[in-house]
Amino acid sequence: MTMKARIGLLASALVFLFATVASAHFGMLIPDTDEVTQEKRDINLTLSFSHPFEMVGMELEKPAEFFVVANNEQKTDLLSSLKPAKVMGHGAWKTSFTPRQPGMYTFVFDPVPYKEDAENNYIRHITKVVVDAYGEGEEWNTPLGLKTEIVPLTRPFGNYAGNVFQGVVMLDGKPAPYTRVEVEFYNKDGKRNAPNDRMVTQEVMADGNGVFTFACPWKGWWGFAGLNADAKPYKGRELELGAVIWVEMK
Numbered sequence: 001m002t003m004k005a006r007i008g009l010l011a012s013a014l015v016f017l018f019a020t021v022a023s024a025h026f027g028m029l030i031p032d033t034d035e036v037t038q039e040k041r042d043i044n045l046t047l048s049f050s051h052p053f054e055m056v057g058m059e060l061e062k063p064a065e066f067f068v069v070a071n072n073e074q075k076t077d078l079l080s081s082l083k084p085a086k087v088m089g090h091g092a093w094k095t096s097f098t099p100r101q102p103g104m105y106t107f108v109f110d111p112v113p114y115k116e117d118a119e120n121n122y123i124r125h126i127t128k129v130v131v132d133a134y135g136e137g138e139e140w141n142t143p144l145g146l147k148t149e150i151v152p153l154t155r156p157f158g159n160y161a162g163n164v165f166q167g168v169v170m171l172d173g174k175p176a177p178y179t180r181v182e183v184e185f186y187n188k189d190g191k192r193n194a195p196n197d198r199m200v201t202q203e204v205m206a207d208g209n210g211v212f213t214f215a216c217p218w219k220g221w222w223g224f225a226g227l228n229a230d231a232k233p234y235k236g237r238e239l240e241l242g243a244v245i246w247v248e249m250k
Contacts, residue, residue, distance in 0.1 A: 026051070050090075052223055064110050067079070104140055130156040159216075188220070
């Protein structure tokens with residue numbers, strides 16, 4: 001092999017490596033607690049878009065939708081409550097919410113698709129997180145009817161570090177078999193270091209019923225993103241649909 005060919009091969013490998021690492025985007029919807037108590041009644045939420053383990057942020061436009069569903073029934077629009085913020089040096093959004101009654105509150109944001117030139121596509125991560133109010137959260141494995149979502153098979157709150165998290169990736173109301181699920185830890189304090197790039201983002205494959213399983217070794221927030229391509233292109237490019245859920249391990 002000539003020197004020119006070797007340089008070309010190396011350049012191609014570096015481009016592939018960069019694309020692989022850069023592909024692990026996550027919509028992030030992080031509350032300051034996964035439970036509401038008499039001592040802590042307010043929920044403060046931060047919406048952003050990033051590489052959570054590497055703490056590399058990207059701009060998040062004001063979402064197309066942001067709402068909360070109480071006990072899988074009552075939907076409340078929260079879009080007007082969002083205030084601009086900065087996360088990892090990039091545009092993000094913050095708000096607060098006070099539940100009026102005990103129960104389970106699922107917060108969801110559906111973003112304006114993000115243009116990713118490095119992958120020649122757009123990214124739409126429909127992101128949710130569940131907060132339990134006063135220990136009354138039930139029926140936490142009920143789908144919300146989103147375009148795509150992860151329906152938990154493990155309770156999405158009140159978990160120990162080391163617990164297994166299991167869920168079903170849904171697309172258009174049906175389980176999405178053999179979906180690739182990316183998993184990342186929100187390395188907020190920067191104390192965790194990956195020994196190499198391939199350890200930054202973990203990957204598991206859902207089975208034929210759309211079910212995936214992952215054991216979370218550390219305490220903190222973990223993001224799970226089930227990735228599929230939309231059947232319809234968006235502005236002439238492929239649209240990556242991400243079903244994202246965030247779960248705290250304690």
